[in-house]
Amino acid sequence: MTVEYKGSQIDIVQYNERYREQLEAFELEERQLIYSSLPKEVLDEGLMDPNRRPCIVLNKEGQVVGFFVLHQFYQHEGYDTPINAVYVRSLSINAKLQGSGYGTEIMMNIPSFVQTVFPDFEDLYLVVDAENQAAWNLYERAGFLHLATNPEGPLGKERLYYLDLEGKYVSKLRLVQQHGDIALEKDGTAVGRIKLDVQGDTAYIITFEADDAAVRESALRQLSTFVRKNEPDVLKLVVKTAEPDEYLNANFVHMDQQEPDVLTKLIQY
Numbered sequence: 539m540t541v542e543y544k545g546s547q548i549d550i551v552q553y554n555e556r557y558r559e560q561l562e563a564f565e566l567e568e569r570q571l572i573y574s575s576l577p578k579e580v581l582d583e584g585l586m587d588p589n590r591r592p593c594i595v596l597n598k599e600g601q602v603v604g605f606f607v608l609h610q611f612y613q614h615e616g617y618d619t620p621i622n623a624v625y626v627r628s629l630s631i632n633a634k635l636q637g638s639g640y641g642t643e644i645m646m647n648i649p650s651f652v653q654t655v656f657p658d659f660e661d662l663y664l665v666v667d668a669e670n671q672a673a674w675n676l677y678e679r680a681g682f683l684h685l686a687t688n689p690e691g692p693l694g695k696e697r698l699y700y701l702d703l704e705g706k707y708v709s710k711l712r713l714v715q716q717h718g719d720i721a722l723e724k725d726g727t728a729v730g731r732i733k734l735d736v737q738g739d740t741a742y743i744i745t746f747e748a749d750d751a752a753v754r755e756s757a758l759r760q761l762s763t764f765v766r767k768n769e770p771d772v773l774k775l776v777v778k779t780a781e782p783d784e785y786l787n788a789n790f791v792h793m794d795q796q797e798p799d800v801l802t803k804l805i806q807y
Contacts (some may be wrong), residue, residue: 542654546641548603550651553585553592560602561594565633573667575631577605584609591615591655595631595644604644610656614665616688617698623661624652644779645680646710653703660704668695676764681756683789711756720764722748722757729753732761736772741765743777751784758788762805775803 543550553634561577577592584590584607595604606629611621626648631641652662666673668687674697678684682699689695711729715723722730730748748754765772777785778800782792790801 543647543651545643545647547597547638548640549596550644550647551594551596552655553581553594557594557602562604564602564605564630566630567633570630570633573670573673575628577628577630580607580628593651593655595640597635597638597640601635602632603638603640604631606628606630606644606648608655610659610737613664614698616691616696617663617665617686619663619698621662622659623663624659626652626654626662626664629664636792639800641676642679643684645676648680649701651702654668660702662701662703664699665691666697667691667701668697674699675763675766678731679760681759683759711753711760713757713760715768719745720761722753730757732757734765736769736771739771739773741769741772741775746777754784755787758784758790761788762803766805773804773806775805 542552558581561581564577566574566576578590581592584592589610589612591608593606593608595603596605596722597603607627609625609627610623612623612625612627613619613621614625644755649662652659664677664682666677674684677699683703684697685700686698686737710724712723712724713732718733720732720734721728722732730753732743732747733745735744746754748757761775765775775790777790779785780799782790782799782801785801788803792798792800793802794800
């Protein structure tokens, strides 16, 4: 068995027949079956297609805790994405083993795993049902950007997420509430801070300090999810800056052309 990723709680490997029995017994809760297929329903199709790589997530006891398929050259209906891209499809966590942080570690490390399996690709995408907020909160926390929403997807309203595999990205970055500020921590070490001024339904970014550009970009990608969790009445983030590029890369936009240095990002949608 070749391990492409070996983490603190999990290993991620490409499919091996020795795991079929566990995949046959893989369980999802009824509500999760709305959003994702059981591994046994997509496994054989993935094995027969040279553009797909069924992948297994194992805990340290050798139990199958997760499953997903990497699909190169895939085009999801309703979106115009590059042909030379990889999609993460059919991602799920075994219902019997949920609640142990496996999902977070999987998403934080999928980018580097994809680069091991498909080293020549730079664009990573996934699509999630828009009603599955727990899932897309996780994807945003892992640094994926919400690119588009399709109101008429196969299962209804859905969201497209993207990650630039060649971009600046810090997968181990955590945002932590600390004395009224948001501390940026990597591997337990402080690498920056953000200060917000919340006024009604708007959170203004007053201070944004970070050790380097990669930390700044990753923090901005995670900030929406952090604010949704800790300030549920906030609908948008606003910042005034003379250096807009890093904010534009994190889906902030110019709402008023008369104020080119003011950028806004809607976070409840």
